[in-house]
Amino acid sequence: MDTLNILLMGFISVVLINNLVFTKFLGICPYLGVSGRIDMAFGMGMAVTFVVTLSGTLTWMIDNWILMKLGLEVTRYVCFILVIAGAVQLVEMYVRKFFPSLYDSFGIFLPLITTNCAILGLCLFLNLWMIESLLDAAVRSFGAGIGFTMAICIMAGIRENLNMADVPDCLKGAPITLITAGLLSLAFMGFAGMIR
């Protein structure tokens, strides 16, 4: 029961309270770049979720079982990037094979998940939060992906409606998007401090 509690709390924490986009301001590039339409935003969120779950779990294993044992913490960044790049390659092949239309509409944003700082950020946060079990790391990684998907889908929903709104000329396009992002993140900041 205790383990389940920790896992649940960890999941909620990373989705709502420590949401990578809203409170850590990571992964802003795809968050603003692919949030034009809700179906594409959801696809992007799913791709990121897959990559972040895979790479978060793998990097936790590599970090705890290899790098820390050998005292090679300095190579953490390099190793993590290697893992993320590999995972993205895998996802790209998978999407290209099974979802060709999604692959076409992503364009350059799919390989760019490699440089999505939310993923590297999560891998490094796992160490910073001192996650002790593999299961907890996996759940939190998955949660981070779900948090990102939630953020980008909320944003896409708002932007779809913004297209029909009468926005003042000086705020059209990027400015209103950034203001929206700021207000959204302000709302989620309200959760701060509820759980660690």
Add this chain to the structure above:
Amino acid sequence: MILAAVFELWSSAWPAGLTMLGLGSGFAVVLLIASEKLKVEVDPKIEQIHGALPNLDCGACGFAGCGQYAKAILGNAELLGKCAPGGAETSAKIADILNLQVSDSGPPKRPIIHCRAHADDKTIYAIYQGIQSCTAANALPYVQACGFGCLSFGDCTRACKFDALHIVDGLSTVDYDKCTGCTACSKACPRHLIEMVPFRYENMMTVACSSKESGKSTRAFCKVGCIGCGLCVKQSELFKVEQNIARFDYAQYQMTEKEEAAMNKCPTKVIIYRGKTAPEPPQPRSRTAAATKA
């Protein structure tokens, strides 16, 4: 001492190097297996067609880029020949790949600008200081006296990807050596001055004016506008005057003496040649008279 330092560096670096090598090769193996398992069969013809296209991604064909166009041709051969920059040569190459035969699509189309008023010829009531774009300026009623002529803020030059259009002394001018006929400029012009014309000859005759105002008012604000007098119609049946403006029938374009005569008769000299080696257009009578007076 240097040797000792190098040795120390080596002894502390090799575990890191070895770990990276191990991890790297581990992932390489996984990706290799995945790439075999998840291979996507792409029709090699798409690659070939893509190779035959000019790869300019100009969008003249109506697709986002050459890649999408190549894919579309393979599905629907009727789309062949939409590549304006590539022209007949590219169409022939693609047809070769697809085992098809191309019908002759006629001479290549090039833009002609239906205005010949340079900065001196225009009447301007007030200096426009708004957004420097024809589309914006066209929304205002009196940026210049002529509501039909070239605004010269260069929307067409910005639309051109081939550096073939320039604003020369207040008039958009086509550099026919660089033009590929991609139609981007004719879509960009808010006043629809740019017509895509099949260039049968190196230089094409044209009525370089679009003013639908009556002859009197056109004369009042432009020295080189068409006044719709109809002298050209009397010389050649290829000319037609509709809505106070002479038009030229390009479908039956034939160069005969009659058209030359029409060109010489034109009082405002609005019938001129456009093309690679077009001669300097003659000056209208009113201006030459003014020059001699001065």
